[in-house]
Amino acid sequence: MADNFIGIDLGGTNIKIGCLSADMKLLWKTSIPTNAQMGPAAVIDRMVDAIEEAAGNKNTSLETIKAVGIGSPGPAKYAEGILIRCTNLPKFTNVPITKMLKEKLRLPVVLDNDANAACFGEFVAGAGKNVKNMVFFTLGTGIGGGIISDGRLLRGSGGNAAELGHIIVQANGRLCNCGQRGCAEAYASASATARRATEAIEAGEQSSLKEVLEEKGEITSKDVYEHLGKGDKLAKKITDETAEVLAVLCVNMLHCTEPERFVFAGGMIAAGEMLLDRIRYYFKQHIWKIKSEDNIEICFATLGEDAGIIGAAAMAGELKTKS
Amino acid sequence: MADNFIGIDLGGTNIKIGCLSADMKLLWKTSIPTNAQMGPAAVIDRMVDAIEEAAGNKNTSLETIKAVGIGSPGPAKYAEGILIRCTNLPKFTNVPITKMLKEKLRLPVVLDNDANAACFGEFVAGAGKNVKNMVFFTLGTGIGGGIISDGRLLRGSGGNAAELGHIIVQANGRLCNCGQRGCAEAYASASATARRATEAIEAGEQSSLKEVLEEKGEITSKDVYEHLGKGDKLAKKITDETAEVLAVLCVNMLHCTEPERFVFAGGMIAAGEMLLDRIRYYFKQHIWKIKSEDNIEICFATLGEDAGIIGAAAMAGELKTKS
DSSP states (O other): OEEEEEEEEEEEEEEEEEEEEESSOOEEEEEEEEGGGOOHHHHHHHHHHHHHHHHHHHTTOOOEEEEEEEEEEOOOETTTTEEEOOSSSSSOEEEEEHHHHHHHHOOOEEEEEHHHHHHHHHHHHHHTTTTOEEEEEESSSSEEEEEEETEOOOOOTOOOOOOGGOBBBBBTTBBBBTSSSSSSSSHHHHHHHHHHHHHHHHTOOTTTTHHHHHHSSSHHHHHHHHHTTTTTTTHHHHHHHHHHHHHHHHHHHHHHHHHEEEEEESGGGGOOOHHHHHHHHHHHHOOOOSOOOOOEEEOOOOOGGHHHHHHHHHHHHHHHOOO | OEEEEEEEEEEEHHHHHHHHTTSOOOEEEEEEEEEEEOOHHHHHHHHHHHHHHHHTTTOOOOEEEEEEEEEEOOOTTTTTTEEEEEETTTTEEOOOHHHHHHHHHOOOOEEEEEHHHHHOOOOOOOOTTTOOOOEEESSSSSSSEEEEEEEOOOOOOOOOOOOGGGBBBBTSSSTTSSSOBTHHHHHHHHHHHHHHHHHHHTTTTTOTTHHHHHHOOOHHHHHHHHHHTTOOHHHHHHHHHHHHHHHHHHHHHHHHHSEEEEEEGGGGGGOOOOHHHHHHHHHHHOOSSSSSTTTTTEESSSSGGHHHHHHHHHHHHHHHHHH
16 A cells, blocks of 8 residues: 655645645645634644545545645744744644644644745646756745755755745845845735836826726736736836846845756746746846856746645655654 | 865965864864966875875874865866866866876865855854854855755755855846846955945045055055044945945845854954944844844854865765765
8 A cells, every 4th residue: 555645735715635645646635715713723623524534535545644744824833833823824823733633643744834835846746846956936925935955945944944035136125024125025026016016007107007906996916917918018017027026036046056947836927928038038137147057947837736735745755754 | 093084275376285083173284385377287296295295294194084175266067076167276177176186195085166165164163063054155355155054065956056145135236247236246245345445435435545545556355444443434334335235145045044143254354343243233124024033143254264174174074974
């Protein structure tokens, strides 16, 4: 009987659960609403029920499951398995989630942050499959990240490595939600991209996005990319600014951990090849000239929403190997 | 008979050689002029002679030496042990230095870049002795770096990780020698610090450094720190700008690999505690507010010029363990 591993992606709205075989095949996946307001104990009970039900339905006997991995939003004490506090999970304060799950499931449980889990998923089964060094960015409300160096996920001294959205690319620049100035996230996250478009229109720039703002009262990054596709000049300028900051972020990470590949994930990659092409263009503009970096690949993630569960399960697989 | 390891720091002017015991004690060290113009074969012969002579004089029998490590300026193919080209070592083009040394000494030989060697030296025997995650900067003509993550030196996909001076802190900012704009090195290396002082005086700023410029025709970073000590206002401003860029570099590296400690080395640390205090001050100013980073230490290297030979020898020690 082959070993299988459960991966859990704990989000504010939904909990996604997947079962991964030892050879990295996703055997099944399921999803339940998080209902965080019910409190941690009830949420964890429902999580266990969902695992048992899905395993039964899919004919993967519970005995084949050897370990469980969870990807969650931070901050957390990952090594100790304790969620400190999550903006999107009210009532989840100082929750010893690995201990609680372990008691219910009687299996080893490992906790890591959601961006690391997604990064590891892409590394073992997606866009990073055939490289040993990769840097991963998720472009959403913020910019999350993950670093694979020589085949290992970098966790840092306290499990908070790869907060790549908070790398400063413009010292004393735009204020970021984190309190720093000039973070990449303050310019190039989905939210920041939308905000720059709004600011430009409010400052009087002409754009087909103006109607969107007037009708809906707000602009999203999706609007920006839709109007980019239709040839709007402001949408082009805003996208270029986003791409340039992301390219500088790639330059910086190249000089840190020297990956062979940069992988972009998250809602904003729906912008498609136009965004990727502009990131590649600006990377060439900004990268040093003393050594050719033409072999560096910049691409999109390939696992979509499954990256988190696959990565968390793969981490559980590593845990099993170690224990 | 205990095992010993040789560390070589190959510089443009001098070749430093040291012998390290397995418990990280520097048993002896020596130095010879490089005389790079004699060509690689002759230089390597002299290197071997110097090792044999020193070992004889210091009563460390050659049989106790189990491996040799070399730290050299790049670029090189480190894994293959080939020096591609070194600005400071004319005639050293595509030199298979590890193979050549191996044939003469009949010992395993490992090659890495000089900043990595110094970083590893500080990690095993100096300022990073009791941490597992550290980031190291050398402040000289340029800014070099090294990253220790979870006790391992990060080498990257091609041995060129941790080129930390070329992290962009001001997108589209000051032109760097590497062809990028806004690199930390373009503002905060020893040379860049001196250059900013010169520019300020030429732009008409008042300073006791003006006399130095008129007398010597140039200003060095050492002059800047001497006049800082004497209370010169421009020297204070220039030092503050250097410290601020170095602090932003620390912020960025904290968000990459989350070290517990930042270690500064190189000629410019002669500036002393005043420089360190200002880096710490600006780090507090620039770091995010969502999580306390009060435990992060920012300090100077402690091994001085021995870091390179100790680190290269310690790398040789690791090689021996593996082979």
